[in-house]
Amino acid sequence: MEPTVIDVPEDSRYEIRDGDRRLGLAAYQRRGDQVVFTHTEVDSSEEHSGLGSTLVRGALDDVRAHGGTVVPMCSFVRGWIERHPEYQDLVQTER
Numbered sequence: 001m002e003p004t005v006i007d008v009p010e011d012s013r014y015e016i017r018d019g020d021r022r023l024g025l026a027a028y029q030r031r032g033d034q035v036v037f038t039h040t041e042v043d044s045s046e047e048h049s050g051l052g053s054t055l056v057r058g059a060l061d062d063v064r065a066h067g068g069t070v071v072p073m074c075s076f077v078r079g080w081i082e083r084h085p086e087y088q089d090l091v092q093t094e095r
Contacts, residue, residue, distance in 0.1 A: 003051060005058025014059040016042075016051055023051050026059050026077065033068040034092060035059075037077040056080045060087050 003018045014026040024042035028035045037059070042052045056077055063070055069092035072078035081087050 003054060005055055005062070007059075007062055014055060014062070016055040016058070024055050026055055026074070028059075033066070034071060035063050035068055036071040037074045040074050040076040052076060053080060057084075060090060064090060 003016050003023060005014055005016050007014050009030075012028055012030070014028070015022050016024045022043075025040070026037055027039040028037050030036075040052060040056065042049075042055070057080075060070065060081075068090075070077070070081075070090045071092055072081055081091060
């Protein structure tokens with residue numbers, strides 16, 4: 001089964017899941033249409049598998065689809081965006 005990325009707004013996070021198993025998360029705080037990413041983690045048994053990148057890409061694609069912007073406070077999200085310039089238009093400096 002291919003992992004999927006879902007928004008879990010009641011827990012303020014995006015999750016990457018394989019069926020019922022959560023493989024990682026990207027925690028956020030919403031400020032209107034702005035999403036402040038605060039922390040990202042992937043199950044230690046899944047590190048270096050590319051799941052973190054899949055998680056961030058899925059989360060950012062969802063923010064874009066809803067017309068939002070992001071503040072990448074999390075170093076993983078910030079670094080990922082720096083390596084993928086096609087997502088830099090989503091970045092908004094914190095107010």
